[in-house]
Amino acid sequence: MEPREQPVALGIIGAGVMGRRMLDAIQALTVPGQGAPVRVAALWDPDPAALERAGAAHPRVPRAADAAFVVSSSECVYVASPPASHIGHARMALAAGRSVFCEKPLAVDLAEARAFAVEAGTAGAVNFPFASSPGVATLQRSIAEGAVGTPRRLAIEVGFAAWPRPWQVDAAAWLDARAEGGFTREVVSHFLFLARRLLGPFDELRGAARFPEAGRSERAVDARFRAGGVPVTLTGRVGETAKDDHNTWTLEGDAGAVRLRDWSVPERRRADGTFEPAPNAMPNERARIVALQRQLDGVARMARGEPHHLATFPEALDVQEVVEAILAC
Structure with a gap:
């Protein structure tokens, strides 16, 4: 019997929603006798209250005194802090010879994100x-x-009753600020990544964003562009739906259409024009933890220098370029 590989030591910077979700996914993977691809080496957040909340839910996780201790304790560092701090933590980890798994975007400043994507090379990935x-x-x-047959068009639609969403109110200070926040960066970026991954590079962007409230993030976006030569339309709205969070990613071709609805439900278009969910479709609450667990498998491979399926820094930069171009219009 071959010996089981030791789990990768993962340090976590940021004990907000994403940090806690990752901790939940790691805990769910830790089954007696089976092991997990990663173990939490240390957790840190500059907010003592956030660190205390995460520690209460995960009492066995070692809590660190600062970000430097997380880096020194880890083989790979997961950066789940607010966007303005991403690049500083990521650079510190890379300078110490650690790999990096980062939330998007790479940096708030686009020029800095471009430089970082070049200097970091293949030593990291982004959590899409x-x-x-x-x-x-x-x-x-x-x-x-x-x-689908030959793809003819892609439509991306997102809508929110309010922004930020109810479960994000603790982070509203940056999530609803123009410099770091907004649903285009936070949500639309995921669907742009999907277009980039499945169809190809972006070009021919035309877009517009509306900022009706001074100092706050956008309330509407409209854009047209191409992904791998396929025409894409993007529509995003706040306040035009009663749902906290509704989205569709619909790819049409000369043979039919498929879509992903509400983050996790894959569907095919029937002959009557309605969409039918796949038999194995699962609600987002369940699908999310499955996806994060698969992401952790990729993190372990990346940290060991093995091939992985995670979003690369160049892919994440391509997404950020489109996001910021839309918001600048």
Whole structure:
């Protein structure tokens, strides 16, 4: 019997929503006798209250005194802090010879993000969970089976009753600020990544964003561009739906159409024009933790220098370029 590989020591910087979700995913993977691809080496957040909340839910996780201790204790560092701090933590980890798994965007300043993507090379990845999504995997199988045929158009639609969403109110200070926040950076970026991954590079962007409230993030965006030569339309709105969070990613071709609805539900278009969910579709609450666990497998591979499926820094930069171009219009 071959010896089981030791789990990768993962340090976590940031004990907000994403940090806690990652801790939950790691805990769910830790089954007696089976092990997990990673173990939490240390957790730190500059907010003592956030660190205390995460520690209460995960009492066995070692809490660090600062970010430097997290880096020194880890093989890979997961940067789950607010966007303005991403690049500083990531650079500190890379300088210490650690790999980096980072939330998007790479940096708030686009020029700095471009420079970082070059200097970091292949030593890191960005947490776009669609890279590991079971719903996306089903969508890809449908496309490979000919459900779409030759792609003709892609439509991305997102809508929110309010922004930030109810579960994000603790982070409203930056999530609803123009410099770091907004639904285009926080949500639309995921669907842009999916377009980039499945269709190809972006070009021919035309877009507009509306900022009706001074100092706050956008309340509407509209854009047209191409991904791998396929025309894409993007529509985003706040306050025009009663749902906290509703989205569709719909790819049409000469043979039919498929879509991903509400983050996790893969569907095919029927002959009558309605969409039918795949038999294996699961709600986002369940699909999210499956995707994060698959992301962790990729993190372990990346940290060991093995091939992985995670979003690369160049892919993340391509997404950020489009996001910031839309918001600048």
